[in-house]
Amino acid sequence: MYSLFSKFRQTARLHFLRFSSVATNSSSSLTHRFSSPSLRITSVQLKEKKLSIQWNNSNTVDLPYVFLRDNCQEPESFDQVARQRLFNPAFTVDLNIRATDAQVNEDGKQLTITWPDGHHSRYKSTWLGRHCIGNTTMSGRLPVETVHWEGDYYDKMPRFDFEMLLEDDRCLLECLLKVESHGLVLLENVGTQLNQVKRFCDRIYYPKPSIYGRGVMTVENKPNASSLAYLSVELSLHNELPQYDYSCGLHILHFIHQLSDSAAGGKTRFCDGFRVAEVLREKNRAAFDLLSQYPVQFVDVGSDLVGDYDMEAWHNTIRVSSSGEITEVNYNNHCRGPRIPSILVDKIYEWYAAYYEFSHLLHSPDYMIEFRVQPGQMTMINNRRVLHGRSAFKLQDNEYRYGEVCYMDWDEIRSKARVLMKKLSLTL
Structure with a gap:
């Protein structure tokens, strides 16, 4: 009976993977931009x-x-x-x-x-x-095209079965390529046990330490929190750790316990910063140039598991390559500092107008998706592209939110993908 059930479960996962692959993208992404073995x-x-x-x-x-x-x-x-x-x-x-x-x-x-x-x-x-x-390309990115998305992305979002990612190299490679191309994917059937984030990280590399912890960290409501993420207030769209000179590349979050569907608030929001930045460039080139030419201060001062910290870094809101490609969006109003570069003093009102316009576009329903991430689901986010946030909520009765989160760097993600390409004979 057990072996029959195991066989059924494995077959179901295979069907899930096939459905996800067909629904979200063709298999050509696995070989895109790589020389064909038949090249002579x-x-x-x-x-x-x-x-x-x-x-x-x-x-x-x-x-x-x-x-x-x-x-x-x-x-x-x-x-x-x-x-x-x-x-x-x-x-x-x-x-x-x-x-x-x-x-x-x-x-x-x-x-x-x-x-x-x-x-x-x-x-x-x-x-x-x-x-x-x-x-x-000169960016070190994986060999896939960037796919922009808007407010209808939820039904189009690439989805992957968690256990298949742990077992199947081709599935894992496809997932890593989708994170590169789309910036946000959803892992399902993760379960609600602890340490699932660690299991996934062990498949790739170790997590990036931060001032909030040395590896996998917990997200839960607690008093006197060092971060607004631990409170019930609204979190506007933002990147993680912009107060770092080298912010994390990937943000992974697994919900273990979540508010009920009938609860008010507490839904997660996502927005493709690359798409909105392109929209701003098309609508108001002067505003785009201001945000891409002048840096913003980000600060974070407090105390957490690793002790006291006083963090500061400066980043352009929109980072553009020499060829004009948008490579990063750095937006976190919660930890944006008060200092401004002296060169911007005479353009401060123009900069604020550009910042306001960009902010309104980011939070527009045309470009933002909102849904309640369910227990047993895990999100993978390109932290330098996709912004995330949360509506405010109020805990009632025995309700609570609990999850595990970690950060990883793109260098290790892309390294793992290239190794898998070679293993699967998809590259040299």
Whole structure:
């Protein structure tokens, strides 16, 4: 009887995973932007400063010789275990180096280049396809497109079965990619036992410590709290830990006990800060520029489990890359400090007007979703993109809210995803 039930439960999880995958995204995200194993070199041509490579998909790429020599993969140039370069090209490679010969081997799967000193460099076609100049982003992000969302996101939100994430590498990879692309996913069937956040973190990496705790922390109502999150007042939309110079990348929250559905208030709110920032840029470019050009002070002073603290950091409300891509939204009115940069003094009213407009857009029903996260559900949030908050509530009778929360850094999340890609033969 037990084995039959276990088999049924496993089948149900598989159906849940398939449904989630179909409902939210196609499986193409697992291979997007990664070179195909079928990529082959059909021909090469030696040019003055570059090697021209013709692919079997009719595309052509020109790679500078100095780039190719710098990235030689041979054991004399590249440690095969540490996967790190063994030399400094500034002292060993002529800037104007030119290959003396280039041969296509193994039915187009490998390229061999001969250099003036007789050294040979071999490159796999898949390596060349992936590392072609310009064929990558400079952010370190995972290879998925950013998907913006608005106030109708709840029904579209990617959902994953918790136990499947712990058991299935492909499921976990898909989840990490969805967090990268969408910024917010929901894990279901987590149960209401303690330490589920730790179980999930152990699958990836260890949590990021903070002034509120060294790992997994509890969220519950308590008097004389060091954070408004422990009270019943309304929490406007915000990021976690903007008072840190390097704020956390991911915010994970598991509800173990929650208010009843009939209770007033206490619902969680989410908003895609990237989408709203884009809306502001379209509607009022001057306001967008003010928020993206001038930093804001964030402070947090108090005492918690790890002792007294006095935190301060400065961040632009909207951070934009050199190419104009929005990379961060830093918004937390609760711990926004009073100081302003001197360069902003003469523009203070313009800045406040921009801040007000952005705030109203963030809290608009057009862009914000609100729902009561149920016991046994876990949220994963890109903390530098998706803002979260909560409506005020009043505890009645024996009601209480209790959950476990932790922070993680994007570096470890993305590292885990890349390792899984390699394990599943989805990348080199």
